[in-house]
Amino acid sequence: MLSRVWRALTAPRSAWPLALLRIAVCLILLISPEPRQALETAAQPRELWLAPRGLAWFLPVFAWSAPHLAIVSRILQASALLALIGLWTRASLAVLACCFVLLFGGAQLSGAVLHDMHLLWFLLLLLVSPSARVLSLDAWAEGDGWLGVARSFDAALATHAARALLGCVYFFPGLHKLLAGGFAWAASENLKHQLWLKWFQAGGAVPWPRVDTAPLWLSLGGAAVLIFELGFLPCLWWRRGRALALAMGLAFHACTQHFLYIPFPSLWACYVLLWDGPSAPELSHVAGPARSTLLLALLSGTLLALVSVQGLRGETQSWPFACYPTFAQPAPSAIADLAVEVQPPGAPVRVLREGPLPAPLGAPRTPGRAPAQWSKVWSLAGLYAEPISRPRLEAFAAELSSRSPAAPIHAGSAVRFYVESYATDPARYGSPPLQRSLLYETRF
Numbered sequence: 001m002l003s004r005v006w007r008a009l010t011a012p013r014s015a016w017p018l019a020l021l022r023i024a025v026c027l028i029l030l031i032s033p034e035p036r037q038a039l040e041t042a043a044q045p046r047e048l049w050l051a052p053r054g055l056a057w058f059l060p061v062f063a064w065s066a067p068h069l070a071i072v073s074r075i076l077q078a079s080a081l082l083a084l085i086g087l088w089t090r091a092s093l094a095v096l097a098c099c100f101v102l103l104f105g106g107a108q109l110s111g112a113v114l115h116d117m118h119l120l121w122f123l124l125l126l127l128v129s130p131s132a133r134v135l136s137l138d139a140w141a142e143g144d145g146w147l148g149v150a151r152s153f154d155a156a157l158a159t160h161a162a163r164a165l166l167g168c169v170y171f172f173p174g175l176h177k178l179l180a181g182g183f184a185w186a187a188s189e190n191l192k193h194q195l196w197l198k199w200f201q202a203g204g205a206v207p208w209p210r211v212d213t214a215p216l217w218l219s220l221g222g223a224a225v226l227i228f229e230l231g232f233l234p235c236l237w238w239r240r241g242r243a244l245a246l247a248m249g250l251a252f253h254a255c256t257q258h259f260l261y262i263p264f265p266s267l268w269a270c271y272v273l274l275w276d277g278p279s280a281p282e283l284s285h286v287a288g289p290a291r292s293t294l295l296l297a298l299l300s301g302t303l304l305a306l307v308s309v310q311g312l313r314g315e316t317q318s319w320p321f322a323c324y325p326t327f328a329q330p331a332p333s334a335i336a337d338l339a340v341e342v343q344p345p346g347a348p349v350r351v352l353r354e355g356p357l358p359a360p361l362g363a364p365r366t367p368g369r370a371p372a373q374w375s376k377v378w379s380l381a382g383l384y385a386e387p388i389s390r391p392r393l394e395a396f397a398a399e400l401s402s403r404s405p406a407a408p409i410h411a412g413s414a415v416r417f418y419v420e421s422y423a424t425d426p427a428r429y430g431s432p433p434l435q436r437s438l439l440y441e442t443r444f
Contacts (some may be wrong), residue, residue, distance in 0.1 A: 013156035016277025018131035019086075021162060022093075024272045025122050026084035029100065032266065034116060035073045037372075038106030042066035047395035050111040050379045050386075054318040062106050072102050083126075086136020093127040101320075108319045112375030116266055117320040121165050121303050128296045129158030134277070154293055161300035162273055165307060167233030169267065170249075172311030173326040174229025180328035186222025188215035193331035196424035198260045200335050203368025204358025204429050207259055221255070228252050242274040261368075317384065334421045334434055338377040340397050341416040342409055352400040357422065360430035381419050381439060393417055393440055409444050416441045 041049065042062070051059055065072065076099035082092035100120055107114055130152055132138045177185045184190070192212045199206055211217055228248045235241035235248075249268055256262045306321045316323050340352040354377050355369035375384075380396055382388040394415070401409040409415065417440045420433040 011156060012151035012153050013159055014151050014277045015130045015133040015155040016135075017159045017273050017275060018126060018129050018155060018162070019134040019136065020272035020275065020277075021122060021270060022086070022089075022126050022131040023084055023135065024269050025119055025126070026080040026096075028119060028266045028269055029080045029096070030077060030084075032104075032116070034107035034114065035069075035076060035103040037110065037114075038103045039069050039073070041106055041109050042069055044399065045395040047389070047392045048111075048399065049109040050376070050392075052108055052113045052317050052319050053315070054321065055105065055108060058105050059109075062102070062109065065102050066106075069103065069106065072099050075099050076103060086132045086138050089132035089136055089138050090127060093123060093131075097123045097127060105319065110372045110376055111379040112372035113317050113319050113322060114372065115316075115322065115324050117322060118165065118169055118270070119266060120320050121307070122162060122270065124299060124303065125158055125162050125165075125296075128292055128299055130154050131158070154296055157293070157296055157300060159273070161296075161304065163236045164233070164304055166270060166273060167236050168304070168307050168311055169324050170229045170232040172308075172314070172323045173328070174226055175311075176314045176323070176326040176328040177226060177229070180326075181330065183223075183226070185328070186219055186226060188218035188222075190330050191218045191222050193333055193424065194327060195259060196333070196426065197331050197335060198262070199426060200358055200422070200424040200429075201368060201371065201374055202261045203356070203366045204361070204426065205261065205365060205368060206361070206426050211259060225252070236274070239276065246271055246274050333424060335424050336378065336381065336383055337420050337422060337433075338381045338396075338439075339418045339420050339436075340400055341414075341418065342397070342401065343414045343416075344408070344410045345412045350404075350406065352397070352404055354400070358426075358429040361426055363430070381417075383419075388439065390440060390442070394442060394444075411444060413444045414441070415444060 046063065049059060049062070076096060079092045079096040079099065083089055083096055097120065100123060104114075104116055104120070107116075133152075133155070181190070192215075195212050211221070232245050232249065235245040249271060253264055253268045256264070310318065310321045311323045314323050314326060314328070316325055337353065337357070341349050342352060343349045354373045356366040358368075359366050378384055379386060380388075380393060397415050397417070398409060416438060419437050419439050421435040422428075422433055423431060
């Protein structure tokens with residue numbers, strides 16, 4: 001049995017899955033908002049650059065590159081286009097990976113970890129794998145054919161490593177759900193509060209149908225999530241299992257986008273990796289491992305080890321290796337926000353926030369905040385186990401004031417920072433805060 005499994009894993013494979021992954025990753029990078037977010041972050045005061053765990057070393061690098069990020073963004077686009085069509089593929093992927101670290105790393109400094117690091121893992125694998133043997137101008141120039149199906153041990157190793165990394169994205173969040181609450185995680189009360197939390201963050205958008213009022217459906221959905229997350233990785237090792245994983249994954253992401261407002265196209269677009277490619281006669285065969293096999297094996301093992309360590313730790317607030325959001329802990333029935341009171345001399349108090357709070361049900365809906373905006377205020381308020389920085393809070397107040405002409409901060413203005421707590425129950429939208437505590441007070 002084990003020998004059959006080993007032969008199946010080490011049998012030479014087509015490079016089609018890697019070529020499709022190369023094209024998908026390049027397309028994602030061309031349309032991702034992270035480069036724009038990096039430019040916006042670079043324009044902010046340095047006091048507001050909040051580095052997640054594992055990225056403190058990046059702050060001086062980002063400060064040095066900040067004036068040149070617009071050029072770096074153009075280079076990223078050019079190298080992504082070249083890698084997409086497979087022209088000078090390895091060089092293009094190397095440049096693309098460097099630009100990715102600068103721009104996508106810079107996007108992490110807003111206070112939230114954007115879980116896009118799987119794109120970097122795949123870029124590194126593609127860089128040392130035979131991803132240009134199919135669907136590339138490089139292959140066509142070498143006479144191998146645009147649609148060649150050459151098989152090799154390198155292609156098999158890289159494909160298995162990429163699929164394992166994709167499976168880890170789902171497996172560890174499912175594992176931590178079981179470790180934190182067992183099968184009780186799927187209880188309707190917990191899932192109801194998970195939904196309410198995301199709806200509040202989205203500005204009070206309550207989707208149809210109201211599944212929070214259907215306990216049975218919530219519990220069935222929670223059980224389905226556990227089965228999917230824990231079963232996705234094992235399904236990747238045989239053809240029919242990959243078809244099942246594809247169906248479950250697309251259904252999972254469709255539901256999370258509709259009911260939780262969590263779009264994840266940068267992840268499910270990588271499902272092209274699950275297709276083995278067209279069945280066709282073998283055009284050529286690599287008899288033995290290539291010179292790059294050792295490097296590919298070392299890189300694959302290193303990536304899988306780092307991802308597994310962070311996954312087992314449940315470390316979601318680090319970059320570029322982290323556990324993807326687990327939602328493992330029971331969701332609270334309240335959410336924290338940071339309010340800034342500005343009182344110029346002889347003028348009434350004005351309250352500033354990163355974004356509006358949900359309006360009562362039935363009233364015109366307010367625009368929601370992006371997840372990065374919520375993470376930003378939680379980081380500033382010291383809710384991410386980071387020390388509270390007074391210069392950072394003052395820079396935050398100045399930024400909010402610059403966005404709100406009706407509440408300028410004049411010389412002598414009193415500025416107070418409050419941590420507030422609001423109920424997430426949709427029936428209580430528009431209600432006063434449950435709690436309000438003074439965090440810091442100063443005078444400009």
